[in-house]
Structure formats: C-alpha cells, structure tokens
Amino acid sequence: MIELRHDWTREEVRRIHDLPLFELLDRARAVHRSVFADNEVQLCTLLSVKTGGCPEDCAYCPQSAHYETQVQREPTLDVAEVVAAARRARQAGATRFCMGAAWREVKEGAAFDDVIDMVREVKALGLETCVTLGMLSVEQARRLKEAGLDAYNHNLDTSPEFYRSIISTRTFDQRLATLGAVREAGISVCTGGIIGMGESIDDRCGLLVKLASLTPHPESVPINALVRVEGTPLAALPPIDPLELVRMIATARVLMPRARVRLSAGRTELPREAQLLCLFAGANSIFYGDRLLTTDNPEPDQDSDLLQSAGLVALAPAS
Ligand code: SAM
Ligand code: DTB
Ligand code: SF4
Numbered sequence: 001m002i003e004l005r006h007d008w009t010r011e012e013v014r015r016i017h018d019l020p021l022f023e024l025l026d027r028a029r030a031v032h033r034s035v036f037a038d039n040e041v042q043l044c045t046l047l048s049v050k051t052g053g054c055p056e057d058c059a060y061c062p063q064s065a066h067y068e069t070q071v072q073r074e075p076t077l078d079v080a081e082v083v084a085a086a087r088r089a090r091q092a093g094a095t096r097f098c099m100g101a102a103w104r105e106v107k108e109g110a111a112f113d114d115v116i117d118m119v120r121e122v123k124a125l126g127l128e129t130c131v132t133l134g135m136l137s138v139e140q141a142r143r144l145k146e147a148g149l150d151a152y153n154h155n156l157d158t159s160p161e162f163y164r165s166i167i168s169t170r171t172f173d174q175r176l177a178t179l180g181a182v183r184e185a186g187i188s189v190c191t192g193g194i195i196g197m198g199e200s201i202d203d204r205c206g207l208l209v210k211l212a213s214l215t216p217h218p219e220s221v222p223i224n225a226l227v228r229v230e231g232t233p234l235a236a237l238p239p240i241d242p243l244e245l246v247r248m249i250a251t252a253r254v255l256m257p258r259a260r261v262r263l264s265a266g267r268t269e270l271p272r273e274a275q276l277l278c279l280f281a282g283a284n285s286i287f288y289g290d291r292l293l294t295t296d297n298p299e300p301d302q303d304s305d306l307l308q309s310a311g312l313v314a315l316a317p318a319s
Pocket of ligand 3: 056061063064065101102103104134
C-alpha cells in the first residue's frame, strides 16, 4: 500500500529532492512501479485554439500582449479545424488532446460556446479531452464537464513567493480558486509548473508542497522546462541542467504517486538520454506533435524513435 500524504513540509521535500541521485531514482522508481505499468507513456497532443494577445503578464509567455514576441494575435480557430487536428492526433497515436486559449479567464459568449462544441466533438472521437482557458467559475466548469471534458489544465507554475516576480496580473490564490472550481465540477485536475525561471531549489520544493497539498492530489502534473522565447523578460536566462528536471520529476513522483507526471515543454533542448532519464524517474507522458502551443516540440518521428529505442510503448486508448 502506498501512502498518500497532503502535509509534506518544504524541508521534507527538500531532503528528498537533494538525495544522492541514484537513491532519489530508486525511491521514485519504487513508487512509480507500484502504481503504473513501467513501460507505458501517454502521448498527448496540444493545440492552441486561440493564440496571442493575452492580457496577463506571465513573464515566461510568448502569448502575453505585454511583450513583443514573434507570436501574432489570431482569432479563435473554427470548431471543424480543431476536430480535424484532433482526428490527426488520434491517428498518430495520441490518446489525449489538449486545447489552449490565451485568455485571462473564460467569458460567456460565442468563443466559449465554440470551445464547448470543440470539447464535445473531440470527446466523441474517443480522445481524452483537456482544455486550458485561464480562470473559470464553477458554473463554467460545469458546462465543460457536461460537454464531456475530462481534465482542466491550470498550472501553479512556481512557489507562492516566486510567483509574484513572474506574474503580477493575477494571484496564486486566484489560481487555487480556479482549481477548486474544476474539482467541484468533477473534472480531473491537471496542474504543475515550470523550472528554469530563475527560481531557487526551495521555490521548486515550495511548488511541489502546494501541488501535493491539493486534496485529492492532481491527477496530472505537467513539469515544464522554460522555453526561453525572444521578447519575453525571461529570454536571456541560462538553460537548466537536465538533471534538475530529473530531480524535479522524481520528487513529484514520490510525493504524488498516482498522478500522471508529464515531461512537458522544453524537450527540444534536452538530449534523448536526458529525456529517457526523466521517463525513468517517473514521468509517464509527453506532448506528441511538432508544436506545443506556439513553440517547437520534437518531431513525431524523433519521439517514436525515442520510445522505441528504450522499449517504451504509447499508452493505448481506453476501451
Ligand atoms: N492562458 C491559460 C493559462 O495561463 O492558464 C492557458 C495557456 S498557458 C500558455 C498554459 C501554461 O503553459 C502556463 O501556465 C505555463 O505553465 C506554460 N507555459 C507557457 N509558456 C511557457 C514557456 N515559455 N515555457 C514553459 N512553459 C510555458
Ligand atoms: C503545460 O503545463 N504545458 C503546456 C500545456 N500545459 C498547456 C503548454 C506549454 C507551452 C509552451 C510554450 C508555447 O508553446 O507557447
Ligand atoms: Fe496568458 Fe496563459 Fe500566457 Fe499567462 S500563460 S500570458 S495567462 S496565455
């Protein structure tokens, strides 16, 4: 029996995070193998259904209207285009389709009605559905649930203290409130964060404490390495050491045994051995497809090779 705890302290988490690497890997692997089939990786495909022009000032984000980046503001995609992309993703082997909108929050109206239709139609293809639309109310979450939404992504991003130096236009508590609305509507919670934004190791542990304090634990925890985008305030930061990502993933795995931990943004800069080490350490999902929302992801062929080279298999659709 694995114990699920929600009361980890930052010190305890730091001790786990800082274990000798092989000891940390052993602990994470033991937890991972007690919950999941060892060689299965879920493939998720992302699509930006509304790109750019976002009023929030998230310092990492190329879609914020506060920064001059290559990303152009675009209208919401047609439902038919989104469904066609979802069909292609399913054909390529993805079992989860995640639609993102560069919104501060969900507003009632035609655009939200369209997203509701997207969810309904993508769900009808037999894919798991996930959306990330910014803040939302319980009522809006209920409408999404009714349409067939499986999961809502809304990241805590970093520790409550460091959060303030990354985003000024909304608070950490507002993020928690949205996650509460998602949970209340019976939608599964996808929430994680980003490393490489200049935060300390304690900040990373602080984020993990907050994620693990959610009761129940989030079903899905994306761990992103910052994609450093020209024009954003974080563009000139140094890249992370890949082993930092390995440690972050392994610690998340120990704290949240049943969560699907997702090796998310930042893989184009990670050597394949480092990616495999992340999957060894407890990640069991990747984004599959050559684009994330607005930035590059490895080519599908490369990813197929990556999995094959290690004898990993893509998670089959739930029957
Ligand atoms: N606007 C919505 C929101 O922020 O909740 C949804 C879309 S937003 C792009 C989803 C998540 O992508 C962010 O919370 C952040 O964690 C991640 N993200 C955005 N830009 C990133 C970057 N440059 N590198 C790594 N992760 C990033
Ligand atoms: C998450 O944690 N990572 C994904 C997904 N949730 C929505 C988004 C990554 C975005 C990377 C930057 C971009 O492509 O715009
Ligand atoms: Fe907007 Fe989301 Fe980007 Fe923040 S992360 S600027 S809320 S699109």
